[in-house]
Amino acid sequence: MKSRDKILIIGGYGTVGSIVSRQLAMRYPSKVIIAGRNKDKAVHFIREHGLSASAIYMDIEMGDFQEVRFDMIHTVVNCLETMDMSFLLECINLNINYTEVGASFETHKRFFELSEYIDNGQGLVIPSVGLIPGLSNILAYNGAKEFTEVREIHSYVMLGLGESHGIDSIRWMLKKTNSAFKIKTKKGKVSVRGFTNPKSTRLLNEKRGRAFYLFDFSDHHIIPLFVDVEAVDTRIAFDSRLVTKLFHLFQKTGILKWYERLNPKQFKRVLDFLPIGSERFALQVEIMGCDSLRMSQKAVYIVTGDNEALATATVTSFAAELLYKNTELKGLKHIEEILDFRELVKYLEKHNITIKNERGYENNTVQPSGKPRDYGVIG
Structure with a gap:
């Protein structure tokens, strides 16, 4: 059993995040933590869909992640478009696997700026996943x-x-x-x-x-x-x-x-x-x-x-599973570099x-x- 075995989903009750949360909670019962600025919404979402998951308050833009138990987190899936650096740096420093949905190149460039730091760590980071x-x-x-x-x-x-x-x-x-x-x-x-x-x-x-x-x-x-x-x-x-x-x-x-x-x-x-x-x-x-x-x-x-949104979320869930099951890879990797394309095709077809x-x-x-x-x- 992993000492860190939780998957933290930031924005896990939003349009894309809610689909990611359902997909991963079904695959990994009791391992998913849904985080966002409205904890009540996260709790309601979990109850409404009968998920085996937990909820915490977190505001990544304001740097408020006091409820995050980093010692429990294995993989982070950020479903928000953000320019945050502090939380990302915390994950890199603690060797926590990380991926996020990001449509703009401005958010993507953050990873290049930190590439040397990421590559010197033990975590695996996959930027800009989705459709x-x-x-x-x-x-x-x-x-x-x-x-x-x-x-x-x-x-x-x-x-x-x-x-x-x-x-x-x-x-x-x-x-x-x-x-x-x-x-x-x-x-x-x-x-x-x-x-x-x-x-x-x-x-x-x-x-x-x-x-x-x-x-x-x-x-x-x-x-x-x-x-x-x-x-x-x-x-x-x-x-x-x-x-x-x-x-x-x-x-x-x-x-x-x-x-x-x-x-x-x-x-x-x-x-x-x-x-x-x-x-x-x-x-x-x-x-x-x-x-x-x-x-x-x-x-x-x-x-x-x-x-x-389903397609974006499904590719994101696929990336999250790559991170969660990974035992060898580390550093900054783009998803196209490390996936098995035929496995992705099967995953999407489901x-x-x-x-x-x-x-x-x-x-x-x-x-x-x-x-x-x-x-x-x-x-």
Whole structure:
């Protein structure tokens, strides 16, 4: 029996955190501790779902974690977007395994700043897990291994407007919709802005294309760190083509600057009230390059499901289990470096999240059957 055998889930009753808490509490009864700024909510959540878990008060932003029994914690799963350093440093210092959901590169850079310190410890740290970044990086990394030369990697995420989104994710989206950032192109680094540069792409599970717009998810910053690629970017669309177009028009006319100042709670009420969109999501990653014969090739991976938060949480739970079962690895590791991809595919399938791909010459990516093949049958 481990002297430290608890899994601490920060924000464990939020939109993503609640799913992580249920998944891990079912797998590891009595081992999960759900932490947040409202302990009563955590207690109610545990009772409502009949979980074998405990609850504590914790405010990571205010540095208030007096109720945390560090001597009991084996693995920490942070489900909040945060710039916290003090709690992270405490975990590193005490050799506690750590992972977190983080969509922005600003949060990801904290780990690079501490990389030497992390690598000198005995704990294992996995930054930025979830759907995008996280799964998008995994697909890019695994797909690139099939090429001798990688020229371009493009990620496309379609989000369902009918899904119930958390306050923190809405706050982050509002902040990023009008942000300026840089992307890597064949002509070098280029400054762009969110919801610009439309590109029509057909998702493998759809019959016609839709417009996707540049967006500052952190995966396009992280992928070039592991893959030698000439150009990489990430684009976004909503399942409603009309709403996607409206966001682009708001960007062009400057209305998005006003949207940034909206109260996330008010914006959430509008989204929850409007009868538009669905809960379905899709993440498609396209890798273009050359094979060993110098022939231009293209590989396309797609992840589909009915709940983006579920996909984000499931990848997070997978990462948490890697940490909890780990006995050998230590230091700073990205999830794409250490996972077994086929094990991840099986893990996601249990929650009705599927990964498929197509591969072929750059102008003919469909397999001879005309249908995408499950990743599991591709060598």
